[in-house]
Amino acid sequence: MEKIAFALLVASRKLCPYFQAHPIVVMTNQPIRKTMNKMDAAGRLIKWAxxxxxxxxxxxxxxxxxAQVMADFIVEFTYPYKEEEPPMKTWTVQTDxxxxxxxxGAGVVxxxxxxxxxKYVVRLQFLATNNEAEYEALLIGLSLAKALREKNLIIQVDYQLIIGQIKGDYEAKEERMQKYLKII
Structure with missing residues (x-):
């Protein structure tokens, strides 16, 4: 009982302007009004009252x-149960x-x-631009995954241009880049 009275007191101190401006309705199944108005109540309860x-x-x-209100409440505020799907066998391919x-060169993990x-590191046998080296790394990563017969892949490429070209956000203007993009 004292806990409810104390909570109400703290709320009234913190929200004093609201308590002063509006009537407050306290709904409880505890006889708080009778307890706080008893003459033989403890000293602090009288002070709080x-x-x-x-x-x-x-x-x-x-x-x-x-019963129906409770059922509606439970339905509204609970998440539907989902059976967990078994995790797909997914490999992560990181290239650089x-x-x-x-x-x-090209690095693949x-x-x-x-x-x-x-982990794989491949030395390129030709002079390549940064873009070409990035594409080569991605091609090597995809080839390795294919050799392992892995179809579900998460591919992490750190070069924004390559990601943009694959997604179609950027256009591959050079002929060599278009060929790489076509192979990917």
């Missing part, structure tokens, strides 16, 4: 909730291409669902 007496507070018994003045990691 005096402090709360300045507000227009009405205490009403909480009515029973009808790199170039220097003399050499280009394949990660299985069980977190097994396969």
């Amino acid at each position: 005096i402090e709360l007496g300045q507000f227009d507070i009405e205490y009403q018994p909480r009515a029973a909730i009808k 291409g790199f170039t220097t003045r003399k050499v280009g 394949l990660i299985s669902l069980e977190k097994e990691t396969l």
Whole structure:
């Protein structure tokens, strides 16, 4: 009982302007009004009753909730049960291409669902641009996944241009880039 009275007191202190401007209705199944107005109540309950007496507070018994209202409430605020689907066997393919003045290369990391990691580095046998090295890395990653007979892949490429061209957001203008895009 004291907990409810204390909660009401704290709310009245924090929300004093609202308590002063509006009538407050406290719905509870506890006889809070009788308890706070007893002459033999504990000292702090009397102090709280005096402090709360300045507000227009009405205490009403909480009515029973009808069965249909409760059922509607439960239906509205619960999430439907979904049977968990077994996880698909998905591999993650991470690629990165790199170039220097003399050499280009491609790095590929394949990660299985069980977190097994396969790492590959390939040296390109031709002078390549950064874009070409990125495409080569992606092609190598896809070839490795195909060799492993993996069809469900998450592909992570760090080069925005390649991602944009594959999605169709960017146009591949150079003939070599168009060929790479067609192969992908």
